[in-house]
Amino acid sequence: MSSPAPTPERVTTSGIALLSDALVDQAVAVDRVDWRPPMPGTEADLVTVAGDPLRRTANARALEAVLGVQATLVDVAPASEVLGLGRGEFLHAGPPITWDRASGPLRGGLMAGAAFEGLVDDPEAAPASFADGTFTLGPCHHRGAVGPMAGVVTPSMWMFVLEDPETGRRTYCSLNEGLGKVLRYGAYSPDVLERLRWMADVLGPLLRAAVRAKAADTSPKGGAVDVTGILTQMLQMGDEAHNRNRAGTLMLLRDLAPYLVTAGPDAGFSADDVAAALAFVGGNDHFFLNLAMPACKLALDAARGIEGATLVVAMARNGTDFGIQTAGTGDEWFTGPAQVAEGLFLGDYGPDDANPDIGDSAITETAGIGGFAMATAPAIVRLVGGSVPDALATTRRMHEITLGENPRWQVPVLEFQGTPTGIDVSLVCRTGILPQINTGMAGKVAGVGQVGAGLVTPPAEIFPAALARLAELARARG
Amino acid sequence: MSHEHVEVRAGAYADSVALLQVSRTVAGTPGVEAAQVAMATDLNLEVLAQMGFTLPATTPDAMVVALRLADADALPAALAAVDAALVRRRSDTTAEVAPHRTTRAALREHGGDLALVSVPGSGAFLEAMDALDADRDVMVFSDNVPLAQEVALKRTAAERGLLVMGPDCGTAVVGGVGLGFANVVEPGPVGLVAASGTGCQQLLALLDRAGVGVASALGVGGRDLSAEVGGLATLEALRRLDADPAVEVIVLVSKPPAPEVGEAVERAAAALSTPVELALLGPGRADLTEVAERVVTRLGLSVDLAPSGTARAAVDGTLVRGLYVGGTLAQEAALLLADGTGTTVGRAAADLAGPGHAVVDFGDDELTVGRAHPMIDPTLRDEHLARVLADPATGAVVLDVVLGHGAEADPAAGLAPLVAGSAVPVVVALVGTRGDPQGHDAQAAALVAAGAEVHPSNAAAVRRALALALSPAGGAA
């Protein structure tokens, strides 16, 4: 306080309009809050959590931890090496799930994975081994990894390895296969498997050679690829790093291309192989998504385990359930039914063909980009027939439920305001505003692949559930 | 027989999302069975093939427009629809920015100096905590906030050196800005700490009448000096006013505090460098007017308590009936009447038709369920007033008119016809300052013209009403 009872020239008001009017009538600047009752049944828990003496500093620490992380690409390696994934073990997107509850696209992806690993000759033969437990399932998130859409990871798949140089913490993500008929959308046709084999035999090892060569290069253009830095730039180039990754992909290509050309032959690959790899990456606008996702996870994992913090550290979907985890509730998932996205469909597909929401890619929204950065990529909002003002309004709305802004990731059209970062379970329950997620849509029948793209929100009830647990823990601390 | 049209537009480009939307728009055009407008990438060509279109020779940099039509006649309209959809531009690019949904978000963007919370009591804690989290003082106008929440807010505020005014704080003036129901005051040497809204307003009005300005009047809420809350806001408010070089005397107005809290507050007051006038209200204690006179005298001035106008002559009725909008003013009236008559004074609305003296606070929680406070909407009091004025048992009516921010724009306009149409003497306590938006003198004049006697002091008005009720009909007023 600069002064004992300074004249409030600007007052924030909530509630009775007449009292706000009375201030306006005194030539006081008034910021009116559009207050509405919180989500039903959350009143008591909201008060408990707001009154938790740990909360303010815990959330400040959590946000600071998230914003302090820098993600660098340090290696590319098979999942068997870096995740310790054994034969017959499968990772998938979202919270834990069993085969009997798995959706079409997740089943399709797992079947493709089983065939890719040579566990079955024909993908159609795989379901029995999943059903009887011969093949085991686990979430990517439980191994420090994230996977888009079905998120299926098998031991022979190659993974990006991201590292925070401060702490040495790492996260992982598979390589992006492109759009259309691909494993992550649940397709398992022979061309899908053939592409996966080429990625394991050629693309992965080539990228490893290039990534390692760049990391080892001590010249100014060398050093590990700065994924966080590319995200900073692409967000000012029309990408929101979830449904639009075009600029990011090209910047990655720019960083890696010289090393692919020089290190490729040393690793035993032909010029044709290098050309094919360059063409594949350059021709796949979503290639960078699989770096944006683990970069976001790396940042959010820094906030895990902070007692009293109400910040969401993961939002993930397995095609059946939508789950969240928070900084203050350990590894517990709060889940509800995944929703079907609203959006545009490829070709003749329609809403009836779409599977409910799937994938770990909502980690981007959790970290404040994707749907949260819609204002920087207004093209995306047209997926639901929205306008540019809608895109700006979406990002502004997300600021209502987040703890802070990311000073690195800025939105030019909003006067370079930082992206809304750190979803607060309490704020979601207070406002009823649900996180806005940009997503692709998988066909609900295994094997179909992508049917469209659109916008989706989590099931509302998982936020009150997480809040109730946070309140319970706060009460237990007394 | 359906008609297929596939054309390649070299050099044309649009974003894939835009094209998805164009396709959907065109597909909805009459006569169009299927439409796909897309860049000719391999993936899109595959989609076109699946849809049964004949694939053209093209490169990925070209745009393909593929239409299946009911018949060839529909083609011009369909192509027009494609072109229209491709160039479609929104005109409403300046949509209004939605207001913030929490105090936290509003403070983060706009950096207000203070928060005023008047949401329903169950939601007030969260908004107030938002303000404290942003290191801002807060006034909580809301009532029905649980005591435990008030304690939690005030403890948090105390740790951070912040001030929570309320809950259930109706009036504050902070550095000249009126919050809630507050009067327009001149800057000056007095600092008030008040646990009572209309009590605070009575003091502001009388000080203004004496030409004494007020630096700040900090409300603390009616429960602040309870044992549970421990006077946390009072102590902080005292510190604030002591640190203000403009404040030469501090006045603390409250009901008698819990004993241990009273001691702590008195100790704190004694330690300040600014003198503190303690004004505790209750039976056998000084009324608000006496408190105001003490403060004014201390500053070497005096307050003119003379009324305007003269009430009508006494009537046959002998009962004083008080109809109030201000809680503390009503309480003061009831105390003075009980004191002056030695009888019990009824406080319920039904007592206005009863056999004894009665004083009703129409701002009481029970009488405001589902309706606005009578300072804003006087309908209920007006109804009762009409009945009381028509009742032969009524000897005199005393009522308050409270001016200032938040109060109705012209209270005299509603009261004057009622007063003018009755023979019963009516005494009004007009609580307001010269600067109040309703126009103090005009309100007084309108009430006097209607036949009321208008006092600046509530205590004086009550005593006058009692004297009128007790004097014989036809006697000197």
Add this chain to the structure above:
Amino acid sequence: MVPAAAPARVRDRLAAASGPVPVVHRGLHALYLRLDDLCVGVTAAGATSVPCALRVASPDLGPLAAVRSARVADGVLHLDDSAVVVRRLVDVSVPRLDPAPLRQVPLARGAADVVGAVAAELPAPALRLLAAGDPAAVLLLVGRGSGLTPLGDDVLAGWLALHRASGAAAPAVEDAVVRHLGRTTLLSATLLDCALRGEVLPQYAAVVRALPGHLAGTGRPALQAAVTDLVRVGHTSGAGLLLGLRTAIDHLTNQHTSPLTSPRSLVPSHGGHAA
């Protein structure tokens, strides 16, 4: 109706006036009117809150900046068809200051540079004379500099207001200022008149309010923040006021001054000088 906040004196002057008032200066954020010998401003949130203005809450004046006519009727200022009504009274008085423990205000480098640059624009003897309380300084400073509030006037205003805050008499300088008010712009003369009465900008008041904490050794950061805010006012106005305040402290700490018996007794009535 446009609600405004104003000092009681501005309200009272409006109450005493009637008829058309000429607009002497207009900008997006502030409008200045000639009310007899007084310059009265209408200032938006984005303008400097001079102590002789009606303050409105909006960031800028909007359509009011383009008014064609101004007049006062029944104590209310009308700008074309908009009534600007005083609905809140603001305290523009400089906070009281105990002169006994007074010490010089330390300046961080940024503020020191600005104040130094401002001092270099003024005739060298002026500040020395002012620090000695010599009324000869006044003629060297009044109206010196460009703009609506010449720099020399800002320095004088800063000097006068601190004397007012500490209750120290400076009759020779004050008399000289009153005599020479006609040598500067109407706005600047009004602001000098305000300073003579101890009426100041909020940023100036904040520095004075932060002084006791600094003197007690507890409030240095608060003082530095206040000083930074003051220096940001106007082009050089804030720096000029700060320079005047520092020169006043030099004056008060270097020589004995007698306290005023009545703080306002030496101030002529507002009607007393031509502008």
